[in-house]
Amino acid sequence: MKISTEIGVWIGALSAIGIYSVLIKDNPFYRMVEHIFVGASAGIAVVVGLNTFNNTAWSPMVQGKYSLIIPMLTGLLLYTRYFQKFSWLNRIPLSFLMGTGAGVAMRGAVESQIVGQISATMVNLNKLDSWIVFLGTGFSLSYFFLTYKTGKVTGYTSRIGRYFMMAAFGAAFGNTVMGRVSAAIGRFQFILLKWLGL
Amino acid sequence: MFMEGRIFDFSALAVITGLMGIFMHLARKGMKVSIRPIPGFEAIDEAVGRAAEMGKPLHFTPGFGGLVAATFAGLEVLGHVTKLTAKYDVRLIVTVSQPETFAVTEQVMRQAYLEAGKPEAFKPEDCRFISTDQWAYASGVIGVLFREQVASNIMIGQFAAEALILAEAGNTVGAIQIAGTTNAYQIPFFVVACDYVILGDEMFAAGAHFAENEFHLGSLRAEDIVKALCIGFMVAGALLTTAGSVALTTLMAK
Amino acid sequence: MFAKKTLPTIIAFVCGVTVVIAYFFNIPFIQARAQDILKWQSVIAVFALGLGAVNIIRIHVNNVQRSQNRNLYSLALLLTFAITILVGVFAGQNSDAYKFIFDYINVPTGSAIFSLLAFYIGTAAYRAFRAKNAEAAILLLTGCIVMLGRVPLGAKILPVSVPLTNWIMSVLNVGGQRGVMIAGAIGFIAVSLRIIVGLERRSYGGE
């Protein structure tokens, strides 16, 4: 056993232990680690934000793309919310962000999440597996009829749909355990091997 | 003029948005649209009632998302929850992760307290911005759940991997939990850890369910028709493919 | 009135419709404008990042003041926040000091919080995976089979779990996921449409 002499490793290991301590119960140690972490992560976000601003907005503008001054001024309007009198101005950048975001999401959603998925379901129904995918999609979609009262037939289809969804949820759950355990393995490797040197 | 391979997609989008427009108009004109019960929404009364009985706060979070569709559904529910908690004098604590969302959330709460006739009940310190960082947000929310010993925990909006952390912490303090998200990766965790789950698309019915907003009701009816059309296309396409014809799949690839 | 209500609606509408048209139609003028809009939106989005910082400072300075400097937690938060920014701006992102904060505070703590899931996922499964009814039984079965089929030791204990896992993931799972995905996308389009045409009144913080 050779305990690490690096101060950084000590800090990293103690932070991790502080976080794990919340599994037993909330305590001042956890609370302190939580606050330091929120502070550091917010600081990092600011630094990266400044860097991104410089690389993607300021430098190109200085190099000649003067039109970028418009989005920059619009972006600044986001901060008008702190001044009661002008706070309505922040609706301009928000509407820009939302409108663009909605448009981009909408145009792609049709293709990849609706048309693409439906045509992938139009398979040759000569195998049991194809039937399962086909029926599973149809039944689970029928569960999402929201404005029609559940009748006898739709009651059955939406129930079967729920069975299919539960199967999918179970699969996703089981498949995820892996990733979650890997995260813990990563931390334990850090604490046990890097810090304690076991 | 069309981009290659996108004719069908555009037509589909045009039909979908067109139907939505028509039905929003019809609903406005007085067409009756009723929606089926959504248990997760109905359980909200129970959650507020429990908090009132126990004299403990209720926690609500619209999730980790910025101003996206799921967040709006969450805020729609928040408006309703705020009015209820104001009515029963329950303390409501709201945590938010994204700055844009924070601004809107605060406004929604203020407005709801005003509508409930208790504008003075709104305490700015109970609408808390935590952090844009996913895990910092998660640790902050766990802190709130433990320290405030909440009686009920409602989480509706966009959630990522932090979903189960929040839900298990809520379960540990014994809160009754209602959760909803459209993120298919995270629904399983809510299903496993929470008492009531609003599954995916159901949460977009919030505006129609609580506010009976006619635009929402109208577009909800249009959504159902689109879903039926999707099923119709699937059946027709699969039957054609099985019969050896690729007509429909070719059409859809256009 | 125009500037407060109508203008934001027009902006959202123009931006949304332009990017949609540019995607489906081959019209060079519109495509160039859409490209501008996308670029501009990325610049505006950078500005939104700063809002978080402002909010954090407001909340925690307030906490410290109210407690008359006795709120050590908020004080520690503000201190780490300030140090990180100073280091990042003056020493640079490739400096050792900045890497120290990133590698030994941000990554280990974030990863530790994330890895709480390894513990929580187990207790959640233990509590909810009870075969009380058909749906719970299905959830339990697929969940446990996939858990076993994913790891070498599980494959030793229950060899059939490996082919079953592959079948569940590529066949049984697909239908349910696809149903959720398609329905979600339709709801999503409805909300996006309402945003673009200005019916989602809360979107820009409106009344």
Added chain:
Amino acid sequence: MDIFEKLQNLDKRVFYILMALAIAIPTINPIGLPIDITKPVKDTFDFVQSLPDGSQVLIGFDYEPGDEIDLSPIAEAIFHQLASKSIKIVALASYPAGPTFAEECLEVLEEYGYKYGEDYVNLGHYAGGEPTLAAFANDPLSIFARDWRGNDVSSLAIMKQVSSMKDFSMAMTLNDGPTGGTGTHEWVRQAVMAHGTPLIMGVTGVMAASNQTYVQSGQCKGILAGLRAAAEYEKLTGKKGTGTVGMDAQSIAHILIVAFVVLGNIGMFVVRRPRVQPASISASKPGSNSPSKPGSDPSSKPVTPGGEGK
């Protein structure tokens, strides 16, 4: 009877301790259980192998701290394979933390004599998610004027060969989900749908299930999920890394959870006690998950998600 009731309502902390041991012991004393190669991993490997030597690929580091144990090993394993085919790599990130992970992973290229700016580049972080990626796909230089290391992007040799998404023989996203950064749906839309560039994904375990639909529909050419996929990929490329090390602890932890689920169910079937009213939920005692808690089972009515609709 008492013991079965206890089995049903164990204190959560008992499980936490056992779980910690299940991970700690194999980490200190690895057992070395063998790993089999699964089909999705083999398919992905074969697809990457089929790319033209010397072409360019685009890699998105779309993950945050916490997921690096799942995704960084995947990135490194793929880089070994790409380097063996002299393929050039352009990296970019949609999360602020992404570029730092990219730097760490790109280090493996040094042993192949890769030169920065000629054979690989780390463009850094872009804000704004999908719309920005869409703009990048049309014109990469419009988004990045400077790279992560501060170089003028237009002066870099590697960037002279790419003027749109179409110039990449493959795009890959190392992705941990749709919030905050650019998710997999967004990559499918902007790379595959908009430009026809083949896409592969490295995802966290949780995302494998729902992204399988893209593989099935052919919109995604390959999917690598989590540490396990990294371990298999390392076996295929012959370069052992972090993926291989964690698999033992992984095995034991999974078995432990399944064992707990089984015990809980045995307890339930033996006891079969009548349900208590929901009001009996004890409010603060951790681990007091009485089976009576409303809806702790996923559902019981046809239209009642997650609860009993009480």
